[in-house]
Amino acid sequence: MATAVAILRHETQRLRASEDIVAVRQAVRAWSIELGFRLVDQTRIVTAASELARNALDHGGGGSVLLEALTDGPLRGLRLTFEDQGPGIADPETALRDGFTTGGGLGLGLGGARRLSNEFDLVSLPGKGTRVTITRWG
Amino acid sequence: MPEPGVPVERIPILKMGSYLLVTIQVDMHDRLATTLQDDLTAGIARSGARGVLIDISSLDVVDSFIGRMLGNLAAMARVLDAETVVVGMRPAVAITLVELGLSLPGVRTALDIEKGMELLRASVDGGGNGSGHPQA
Numbered sequence: 001m002a003t004a005v006a007i008l009r010h011e012t013q014r015l016r017a018s019e020d021i022v023a024v025r026q027a028v029r030a031w032s033i034e035l036g037f038r039l040v041d042q043t044r045i046v047t048a049a050s051e052l053a054r055n056a057l058d059h060g061g062g063g064s065v066l067l068e069a070l071t072d073g074p075l076r077g078l079r080l081t082f083e084d085q086g087p088g089i090a091d092p093e094t095a096l097r098d099g100f101t102t103g104g105g106l107g108l109g110l111g112g113a114r115r116l117s118n119e120f121d122l123v124s125l126p127g128k129g130t131r132v133t134i135t136r137w138g
Numbered sequence: 139m140p141e142p143g144v145p146v147e148r149i150p151i152l153k154m155g156s157y158l159l160v161t162i163q164v165d166m167h168d169r170l171a172t173t174l175q176d177d178l179t180a181g182i183a184r185s186g187a188r189g190v191l192i193d194i195s196s197l198d199v200v201d202s203f204i205g206r207m208l209g210n211l212a213a214m215a216r217v218l219d220a221e222t223v224v225v226g227m228r229p230a231v232a233i234t235l236v237e238l239g240l241s242l243p244g245v246r247t248a249l250d251i252e253k254g255m256e257l258l259r260a261s262v263d264g265g266g267n268g269s270g271h272p273q274a
Contacts (some may be wrong), residue, residue, distance in 0.1 A: 001178045016168060018168040021167065022165050022166075022167050023140065023255075025165060025199055026165065029198070039230045040230045040233055041200060042230075043198065043230040043231060043233070044234050045196070046199050047199055047200075047201050047234045047238060048197060050201040050203070051202060051238070054203060065214045074269070088230075094268050098239050103198070109202060111239065112202065112237070112238035112239050112240075115235055115237050115238065115239070116234065116238060133217055
């Protein structure tokens with residue numbers, strides 16, 4: 001199945017300020033509508049994107065997000081890759097647990113984004129940065 | 139940190155009798171949310187409002203940041219002796235919020251403005267600490 005996935009188009013957006021989170025939400029909404037996602041799935045991926053964009057900004061000191069529209073046979077998907085060059089996450093398993101926070105938030109961002117996605121991947125190198133990839137299939 | 143020369147964006151707060159009505163119609167960024175907290179608490183203190191209605195029917199996304207802000211607003215209003223009801227949440231937003239792990243503890247909700255007003259009236263006029271009298 002993985003070999004049949006093709007990328008229809010892609011775009012990178014930067015995450016430097018709080019306003020960029022709004023721009024990411026709007027882009028993800030527009031792309032998921034274009035891919036024919038139903039309303040609940042649009043809302044899921046937009047919300048997950050908002051959480052991860054905020055993480056990259058608040059904990060990673062800013063970064064970027066790559067949007068990729070995917071096709072796999074009749075399926076349409078949206079893959080989002082958030083990257084930052086921040087301090088990284090020392091213990092990803094703990095960070096994914098609900099309620100775990102270092103930033104004064106609710107600690108729902110990572111675990112919540114994973115629940116709202118079909119595929120979730122987190123790679124973090126302490127001192128180098130963090131990359132979180134999520135995919136939602138419509 | 140308001141930048142000089144840049145007008146501060148604000149979410150309008152309307153007064154209706156002893157209630158305040160806030161309709162959130164824009165995709166909120168952080169500074170706008172902070173400004174709303176300041177404006178609303180100042181508005182409650184100034185007007186002596188007993189209830190606050192927050193209409194989120196225009197919001198197509200509520201993430202943990204906005205959810206936390208709604209919880210904070212309700213908590214701040216409570217400390218200032220005002221009840222808060224959040225109204226108009228879209229069904230897709232409700233599903234996503236719960237999946238995200240956010241159930242808005244401490245925030246009262248109603249389906250629409252009318253039901254929210256009923257809830258406010260009931261809790262402000264009739265409920266409370268023994269000093270209030272239910273009104274017909």
